[in-house]
Amino acid sequence: MAEKCDVLILGAGVVGLATGIALLEADPSKKVIIAEKENALALHASGRNSGVLHAGFYYSPDSLKAKFCREGNKELRILAKKYNIPVREVGKVVVVRNDDENTRLETLYERGIKNGVDLQILDASQLNKYEPLAITHERFLWSPTTAVSDSKAIVDAMRQEFERLGGTIHYNTKLSLKEVNNEIRDTQNQYDAQHIVNAAGAQADRISRAVNVGTEYAMLPFMGVYRATEEKNLPLQRLVYPVPHPINPFLGVHFTLTVDHKVKIGPTAIPIAGREQYSVLSGWSGSDIAQALKGMTSLIRGEAHDFGAILKTEWPKIIQTLLVKESLDLVPTAGSVKDWHKKPPGIRAQLVHLPTGKLEQDFVVQNKLNSTHVLNAVSPGWTSALPFGQWITKLFIPI
Numbered sequence: 001m002a003e004k005c006d007v008l009i010l011g012a013g014v015v016g017l018a019t020g021i022a023l024l025e026a027d028p029s030k031k032v033i034i035a036e037k038e039n040a041l042a043l044h045a046s047g048r049n050s051g052v053l054h055a056g057f058y059y060s061p062d063s064l065k066a067k068f069c070r071e072g073n074k075e076l077r078i079l080a081k082k083y084n085i086p087v088r089e090v091g092k093v094v095v096v097r098n099d100d101e102n103t104r105l106e107t108l109y110e111r112g113i114k115n116g117v118d119l120q121i122l123d124a125s126q127l128n129k130y131e132p133l134a135i136t137h138e139r140f141l142w143s144p145t146t147a148v149s150d151s152k153a154i155v156d157a158m159r160q161e162f163e164r165l166g167g168t169i170h171y172n173t174k175l176s177l178k179e180v181n182n183e184i185r186d187t188q189n190q191y192d193a194q195h196i197v198n199a200a201g202a203q204a205d206r207i208s209r210a211v212n213v214g215t216e217y218a219m220l221p222f223m224g225v226y227r228a229t230e231e232k233n234l235p236l237q238r239l240v241y242p243v244p245h246p247i248n249p250f251l252g253v254h255f256t257l258t259v260d261h262k263v264k265i266g267p268t269a270i271p272i273a274g275r276e277q278y279s280v281l282s283g284w285s286g287s288d289i290a291q292a293l294k295g296m297t298s299l300i301r302g303e304a305h306d307f308g309a310i311l312k313t314e315w316p317k318i319i320q321t322l323l324v325k326e327s328l329d330l331v332p333t334a335g336s337v338k339d340w341h342k343k344p345p346g347i348r349a350q351l352v353h354l355p356t357g358k359l360e361q362d363f364v365v366q367n368k369l370n371s372t373h374v375l376n377a378v379s380p381g382w383t384s385a386l387p388f389g390q391w392i393t394k395l396f397i398p399i
């Protein structure tokens with residue numbers, strides 16, 4: 001017999017958990033189940049990211065990312081405090097390498113101000129006060145509200161909050177969806193849910209495509225590789241980022257700090273075939289390869305991004321010396337550090353919009369019958385999760 005519930009959520013990453021929390025906060029009497037395919041949490045993007053609480057200045061003011069990131073940064077701090085999870089108030093400097101980047105820095109600043117983010121553009125002479133190991137050309141951006149925390153611990157705090165409110169997680173439960181008689185159901189008829197939320201991260205578009213949602217997209221995963229060293233080897237005090245590339249939507253190799261006092265360089269943005277391809281030989285399928293090829297072909301045809309440059313510049317960074325070399329423009333003394341070690345890579349669930357050949361920049365939420373599908377939950381999805389979940393609940397789930 002199918003198990004009855006009001007809302008069934010596929011995926012217990014931060015998006016699924018935050019949506020579950022928001023649903024139960026809105027109506028504690030509802031029965032909410034999250035079906036998670038793995039036997040544990042935080043095995044994918046939510047537990048394999050940089051752990052940066054982004055401030056919200058990168059995103060176009062009319063985007064969902066801008067709408068949720070600044071507020072999410074505040075709400076995640078409150079959750080962290082409640083569950084005794086450390087948040088390091090390190091702030092971020094965005095440094096500049098040439099005149100062209102100085103102009104782009106100004107655009108970034110104006111965007112941030114429009115998004116209501118606390119930001120300052122400062123003269124290069126002041127950088128020493130903020131981050132003595134970083135270098136810049138003429139000016140830099142100072143973001144005091146960027147912070148770092150422990151991505152896995154935050155997922156666990158969300159789990160505790162969801163369960164405290166009465167929610168249930170079913171582990172080892174991999175679901176897919178079908179449409180029958182104008183209703184969306186799970187293919188095994190394991191659940192009888194009033195509403196279904198597909199928050200399956202890098203698998204979400206595969207699940208949605210089966211019920212004809214999000215068919216205008218193809219999945220092109222991008223792997224983020226990191227190297228780390230102890231903070232005593234490179235005593236940075238702030239996160240150090242470059243100005244992002246003008247047309248390719250990743251933040252560029254940067255320096256982050258961790259709550260356990262490591263310095264990380266990365267992540268790269270290497271296009272790969274498999275959505276869960278954490279090693280060469282596993283985590284991909286034939287259909288993953290077909291999707292990735294479709295995405296790449298569309299990107300090359302679309303000409304909105306310089307995909308050739310992505311391939312040329314990102315793949316070599318899998319080699320440690322080349323990754324470190326790239327970072328020397330920001331922090332030259334990183335070159336003298338000897339013991340870099342690998343950190344687990346993460347994979348961005350990046351969608352390509354097939355009609356335009358563009359990498360989708362924003363979160364995408366689509367609704368069909370009794371189902372809601374969260375697609376392209378890329379960075380800053382971890383920071384934004386709590387208000388994003390509230391918005392999904394309010395706008396899409398009739399409870």
Ligand SMILES: Cc1cc2nc3c(=O)[nH]c(=O)nc-3n(C[C@H](O)[C@H](O)[C@H](O)COP(=O)(O)OP(=O)(O)OC[C@H]3O[C@@H](n4cnc5c(N)ncnc54)[C@H](O)[C@@H]3O)c2cc1C
Nearest residue numbers: 011013014015037046049050052175201224346380381383
């Ligand atoms: C390298 C990297 C660095 C990042 N850095 C940051 C950062 O510093 N700050 C920030 O804000 N964001 C960052 N992000 C983005 C952030 O991690 C994601 O936006 C966020 O974690 C997405 O959460 P999610 O719940 O959608 O996905 P996930 O965490 O992937 O969760 C989806 C869950 O669904 C489950 N699932 C999949 N298929 C099924 C199925 N068929 N049935 C049931 N369950 C299923 C999976 O097992 C998984 O647990 C980064 C991402 C990457 C990859």
